[in-house]
Amino acid sequence: MPATVVGIDSSTQSCKVVVVELESGEVLSTATAPHPDGTSVDPRVWLEALRNAWRAAGVPERSDVVGVSVAGQQHGMVAVDAQGEPVHDALLWNDVRNAPQAARMVTDHGLDWWMEAVNMAPISSMTLAKLAWLRENEPEAAARVHRVMLPHDWLTLHLCGEFVTDRSDASGTGYFNATDNRYRPELLEEYFDAVPELPRVLEAHETAGSLSSKWGGSGETPAVVGAGAGDNAAAALGLNLEPGEVTISVGTSGTVFACSAEPTIDRSGVTAGFADATGQHLPLLCTINAARVMTTTAETLGADLDEFTRLASSGPSDAGGLTMLPYFDGERTPNLPEATGRLDGLTRASFTRENLARSAVLAVANSLADCLDILRDIHVDVERVLLIGGGAKSDALRSVLPDTLGLAVSVPRSWEYVALGAARQAAWVATGQQPEWPRVIYSELEPTGDAGIGEFRERYGALRRRYEEQLR
Numbered sequence: 001m002p003a004t005v006v007g008i009d010s011s012t013q014s015c016k017v018v019v020v021e022l023e024s025g026e027v028l029s030t031a032t033a034p035h036p037d038g039t040s041v042d043p044r045v046w047l048e049a050l051r052n053a054w055r056a057a058g059v060p061e062r063s064d065v066v067g068v069s070v071a072g073q074q075h076g077m078v079a080v081d082a083q084g085e086p087v088h089d090a091l092l093w094n095d096v097r098n099a100p101q102a103a104r105m106v107t108d109h110g111l112d113w114w115m116e117a118v119n120m121a122p123i124s125s126m127t128l129a130k131l132a133w134l135r136e137n138e139p140e141a142a143a144r145v146h147r148v149m150l151p152h153d154w155l156t157l158h159l160c161g162e163f164v165t166d167r168s169d170a171s172g173t174g175y176f177n178a179t180d181n182r183y184r185p186e187l188l189e190e191y192f193d194a195v196p197e198l199p200r201v202l203e204a205h206e207t208a209g210s211l212s213s214k215w216g217g218s219g220e221t222p223a224v225v226g227a228g229a230g231d232n233a234a235a236a237l238g239l240n241l242e243p244g245e246v247t248i249s250v251g252t253s254g255t256v257f258a259c260s261a262e263p264t265i266d267r268s269g270v271t272a273g274f275a276d277a278t279g280q281h282l283p284l285l286c287t288i289n290a291a292r293v294m295t296t297t298a299e300t301l302g303a304d305l306d307e308f309t310r311l312a313s314s315g316p317s318d319a320g321g322l323t324m325l326p327y328f329d330g331e332r333t334p335n336l337p338e339a340t341g342r343l344d345g346l347t348r349a350s351f352t353r354e355n356l357a358r359s360a361v362l363a364v365a366n367s368l369a370d371c372l373d374i375l376r377d378i379h380v381d382v383e384r385v386l387l388i389g390g391g392a393k394s395d396a397l398r399s400v401l402p403d404t405l406g407l408a409v410s411v412p413r414s415w416e417y418v419a420l421g422a423a424r425q426a427a428w429v430a431t432g433q434q435p436e437w438p439r440v441i442y443s444e445l446e447p448t449g450d451a452g453i454g455e456f457r458e459r460y461g462a463l464r465r466r467y468e469e470q471l472r
């Protein structure tokens with residue numbers, strides 16, 4: 001029986017499990033289990049979702065699994081007591097309650113200092129700022145914290161009993177520097193008044209441990225478990241991202257990232273200098289509002305996603321003068337945690353279902369285009385865009401993105417590149433070398449020179465600048 005590996009993506013909205021044939025990279029089965037809505041979640045719920053997806057993908061019935069790895073949503077604060085039980089719900093990457101703590105961290109040391117220290121500006125997503133919130137607002141819970149880890153570390157711990165992490169996810173905590181690969185415990189001392197036990201940082205292809213018998217790991221050679229990765233780094237690994245290629249992922253978050261051999265430092269603090277999952281670096285920009293802007297607008301219009309796509313594709317190309325800023329849940333790029341969405345240009349003529357749907361799609365595309373421009377500004381080579389994530393299934397988004405970005409966009413065949421990246425890591429750990437799995441492109445989209453999309457881009461930029469001035 002050919003050997004298989006299992007990749008897991010524990011993301012904001014769901015847990016996905018893929019079973020992949022080791023030799024060919026063929027996906028043999030996949031399953032998804034939902035996560036609850038909300039920006040703070042009991043991490044035990046993620047374990048339950050993993051169990052459900054694991055079962056639904058048929059993993060317990062297989063005796064051919066040689067490796068397992070977990071990728072997960074970045075930054076989430078999983079803080080446990082001496083018995084290993086969570087002391088508080090995990091605060092997720094998109095929870096902005098700790099924005100004041102993040103702002104204070106910038107005031108304390110200045111942006112340059114933070115970029116030198118951890119190559120990331122303090123923003124509410126940062127795990128360190130979440131711990132600072134816990135210390136200030138839940139001191140009793142904070143006093144019980146024995147270990148702090150990230151969502152993917154929590155699942156790896158339960159799969160194999162080892163308390164480990166990897167560079168890619170550690171680099172988003174705010175207390176790890178991916179240039180010298182060291183924790184900065186003094187920052188925990190300063191902002192959390194204590195240094196909890198932190199997971200050992202493994203190399204990308206190092207083994208974390210063996211799959212526990214509770215998960216079906218038994219016999220002479222149970223499957224090996226890899227270090228795992230942050231979801232964006234896992235996607236880059238799954239895509240085998242090459243120089244000149246930039247990934248845009250449209251899930252709950254919108255992310256724009258590339259791999260680079262050297263660390264990229266953006267002195268403005270807008271680009272985070274994360275690590276990738278191969279030993280290199282992953283300059284990345286992230287927005288809080290992506291696929292859900294489209295799904296929420298569809299719900300408001302009483303439309304399913306097919307009808308929403310039809311609406312967004314049947315009105316004037318520039319959304320008839322309507323301009324939306326997509327900051328429904330606050331925003332991180334630009335860093336406006338208190339922002340709300342905006343809708344500008346309402347007239348009796350412009351306020352149609354078609355224009356509303358199109359302005360939501362164009363708003364998402366424009367927020368991603370702004371991120372891509374910032375990446376270009378810091379001299380990241382941008383030749384080709386690969387579009388992934390659940391929102392990449394949107395025909396409406398795919399049709400406006402090349403003109404909004406001014407660049408060709410390739411859509412790879414699978415939507416599950418995070419889970420596939422985890423599977424690729426599992427194969428690497430199990431065999432000692434990265435597998436040679438093909439990357440199949442599903443469609444290649446070229447800009448068409450659509451003037452309406454250009455008009456929307458200008459209106460969007462002007463509205464964003466006005467709103468930023470108003471808030472700052």
Ligand SMILES: Nc1ncnc2c1ncn2[C@@H]1O[C@H](COP(=O)(O)OP(=O)(O)O)[C@@H](O)[C@H]1O
Nearest residue numbers: 011012013014251252291295389390391393394
């Ligand atoms: N055709 C579509 N159009 C717009 N959004 C879509 C479409 N299909 C799926 N989505 C959205 O994609 C999101 C899920 O994407 P995913 O990358 O799995 O998110 P996450 O990684 O944040 O959990 C959901 O909000 C879902 O509604």
Ligand SMILES: O=C(CO)[C@@H](O)[C@H](O)COP(=O)(O)O
Nearest residue numbers: 011012073074093251252253
């Ligand atoms: O915070 C970031 C990146 O810095 C987000 O990209 C999270 O990692 C969540 O990803 P999704 O669940 O939306 O894919």
